[in-house]
Amino acid sequence: MSVAAPASIPGVLDAWTDRPDATLVAGGTDIMVDVNFARRRPSSVIALHNVGELRERSVGDVGVTIGAGVTYTELQDRELATAVPALAQAARTVGSPQIRNAGTIGGNIGTASPAGDTLPVLVALDAVVDVQGVGGTREVPIDELFTGPKRTALAAHEVITAVRVPPCRGPQEFLKVGTRNAMIIATVSVALVLDRDARTVRVGLGAVGPVALRAVEAERFAEATIDWDDPVRSADATLLTGFADRVADAARPIDDHRSTAGYRRHAVQILARRALQRACSHG
């Protein structure tokens, strides 16, 4: 059959076994652009919108599990926005309301654009991506999933089913620079996650490398320099500048038709400083 709309993951895998050349379609916001522009010519399709499991989410003390089919609009609902604020902030900046109603977090991960809006957040959260294929399920840490611009470590006929992130244990920030105030691909983006309990700082950078990057030196510097008992007071020039400079060093930006490497490096430094200042001022 040319078009399958199974109601379960096993159903998806069965359909894919029948038609190994089938294209998976969730929200369609990336794939349909390729189809409309004749870059992709599907011969058969497996639609995911009936797979209820992909729309589920659970928020608990141990972690947050978000089904791959959860849309950007749904990422901003109260429960998820409270559980993963930076993810909700990132989702708000994606495209337009129309795009946000259809596009999914699974699609954002699977497309693996260097500028994908949720990806720096997931990277900063040390997210784990649940993947399922005919051979079984596996968990892929996010930093192993992206292998290059628009390339992932997914094997053929593997489906992203969910992404898991830790619960919010401190301030989270997401900042994105674009040359227009809406509907814009990131020139640069920064995600920052503080864990007050574990006293960790995690940074994800978007659009300044072939994949979303971490800034490990900056993270270590901030962890060591923040006064965790009084973060507001410790947000001085030494901390902020030291952190921001190290974040800029971690970036690997390029020149392209949207911006220059020089501007991107400059902007990522500004964003990093502001993100940490805001996070610290939350106490």
Place this chain on the structure above:
Amino acid sequence: MVITRERRTTGTGVSVARPDGVPKVRGEFAFASDLWMEGMLWGHTLRAPHAHARIVSIDPSGALRVPGVHAVLTADDVPGRATFGLVVPDQPVLAGDVVRFAGEAVAVVAAEHPELARQAAAAIRVEYEPLAPLVDAELALGAEPIHPDGNVYRQLVIRRGDAAAHGPIAVEGEYEVGMQDQAPLGPEAGLAVPADDGGVELFVATQYLHVDREQTAAALGLDPQLVRLTLGGVGGAFGAREDISLQIHLCLLALQTRRPVKMVYSRAESFVGHVHRHPARIRLRHEADRDGRLVRVEGRMLLDGGAYASTSVPVLVNAMSFAAGPYRVPTVDVEGIVVRTNNPPCGAMRGFGAVQACFAYEAQMDRLAAACGVDPVELRLRNAMGPGDEFIFGQRAGASFPLRETIRACTRHPLPEPPVQSREAGAADLPGASGRTTEEHDVRRGIGFAVSVKNLMFSEGHDDLSTAHCRLRDGVVTVTCAAAEVGQGFVTLVHQIAHEVLGVERVVVAPADTSIGDAGSTSASRQTWMSGGAVLAACEAVRDELLDRVARDHAVAAGSLAVRNGSIVGTDGSRGVDLRVEDAIRGVDLEATRVHRHRPTTPLDADGQGEPHVAFAVAAHRAVVDVDVELGLVRVVQVATAQDVGRVLNPLQALGQIEGGIAQGLGLAVMEEVILDQGHIRNASFTDYLVPTALDAAEVLVDFVEVPDPDAPLGAKGIGEPPTISSTPAIVAAIRDATGVPLRRVPVRPSDIVGPSSGS
């Protein structure tokens, strides 16, 4: 802007509702891309991937083998004139031996389904020998000709005054304007239907039916009478539809296949399928006395016209005419050149050369103000032309030239209130908006001011006309005019004029087509004046005949009657014959065709002097911007304007035109540019060619300055272009004010504001 709800609901001067509004809000209005006909085929164009190449061979056989393909046409299949062009027919209908820009049309196909047509086009084998592309306009003058007509479209100087006169204060700069795209939402679209008489019917979204017909008939080798064009609904134009795009291709396919053929461009194709605004490099030197009064302006202007001539010549004339702006300049020495390159062709876009010039001269005026220690607005007032003053090309401004009043009116608009409470990151009205980049303390506010002048109608002896027909029969007035409605609201004006002149309730605007005479182009802010004038004259002719009859029937003097408020009254205001118009027109069948012409204009002489323009309109803009200076992100908060409109015919429509034009000026200021790489457009999509969204648009305050133009049939000037001209430099001036950065180029990018530290 408060639009008062008038008691009067018809006639000119009130906000009459659009007659096509209901179908448009219901989604029933038929745009050209919505047309459908039984048995129709889909057309598709094969475009060259090289900016410059010799075509070695074309093998269409693969395309002909695709099932459902009915025609594959190349240059050899053009029966008539092989080239087209608005001023000089220098552009091939289909490239035959050489390709001169990336995206140039090489072949067209017709097939049963658009996907089949696309596959067929992809199956045509074209062998190219790539040639080095000429993409730097600076080099075009000295380079090998890339076209038999050479690489220079026009070169001219404007020179007058005392060559030895200089001023003690001088400012000099070089300015650059990037390539803007009109980006109308409606893509190129049309439907061609072969006729039994060997001719063809073409339904097309265009700005100018008759010039399309002329060029199409020539290419088809047909008498123009056999080529009948009807306006399909137009989804915006702004200059993109003045030139031929798919008209000839569609007719060729229809005549070849003997089937209706429809073609709709994709957005990416639309970017290469129409002309763009000329990129410009302008160097200016302004010299003034210590009070800031201009003594001399010198400069040089270089426009990149791209691969074919289009309207590059009149664009240069406009840009040069207004090289110094609407100011009194005793001595001027400016030279300008527009050249051919292998970049995409450039032509008409709203503002037509005046935009590029204004960015440069208004930047200069701000710098001059600073150098003289004079307030920037005061400097404009001090130098402003008034009625009767001479432009740098010698022609005098007419009686309606309220520049000083317009400047003052603009400055009287209230400035925006500062935000009520400190805005937090993510506030949608901060720079960066939902991107959360910016907090209140990161923002600097700036204010900028600019003025502009634009000519109305065509120029330099290219004198045009418009034709309208009015028929009064069975109690209905039917007005026929070939003026293209592209969204600007001309059809509303027709209703208003007919109502006011004839007092008849029921007015029908007939479809615009080539069965009636030429109405000229919907461009150059000319339709209200020219086609409004023709409609006015035709309706008045019918009215006068009606009144003559009524006068005879009632044995009163001819000429003693008038139409007022739906009644026929005496011209002395008395009740006259006491007849309602609706009663007087029973059984009446009257018609008239009228042509409106404007007064003649002259070409520029060897010193750039003459009477090249018909009329002028001025405008002033004040912009307020918020800038995140560290990141270089801009939000335009408010654009206030006063515009010289002559007379407001429909306040709500006028407001809409001005707000829309300001948005396009805002786009050029901060986000819109066609980015070229060796002649290839790198951002041919709405993902990366950024037009302002609702979150980018500013609050707009408008004041109409009404000094009726005595030459304008309705006293009203065209209003479409002025909002697009000084809005851009006002916004850039505001960004300079907020940041202190001497910005010399539009569109302003964040890296331009942030500067050398960002590596830009």
Place this chain on the structure above:
Amino acid sequence: MADPLSYRIRVNGQSHDVCDAWIGESLLFVLRERLGLSGAKNACEQGECGSCSVFVDGQLVCSCLVLAATVPGAEVVTIEGLTAGGGTALTDVQQAFLDEGAVQCGFCTPGLVMTVHDLLERDTLPSELAVREALAGNLCRCTGYGRILAAVARAASGRAGTNRDSAR
């Protein structure tokens, strides 16, 4: 092309059979070229302009990005479906667009009307900024959005007035 498909979709409360379709056709294409519903417009084919906006199971989406063959089972509502019964009936939003001069060329208008209906269902008295953000996915090149914002305000206050009246 791949094997032709046939399927049935529901649009504006009616079932339509789509026959011999190519699998890659978008919902926008099917609405316009197969079902004769040309109210949704194609201005970019990549979800960047909103002129193709429709409701699928009550969600405002770009129909150019919906694979038509995946639609069976869902309810689609287009601009034509906002006013049941045809003729010249107008919704309050459509009337507000006319009254405020928010229509020029009209190409963006159907998509905007859909988006405004969606907005006002979810937020009865949106602030101007909320309106701008909700409309940011609908490009308009003619109006500069000023009259469109006025139309939304007019429609919103009209509904608030009606609610106040009916609440008494």
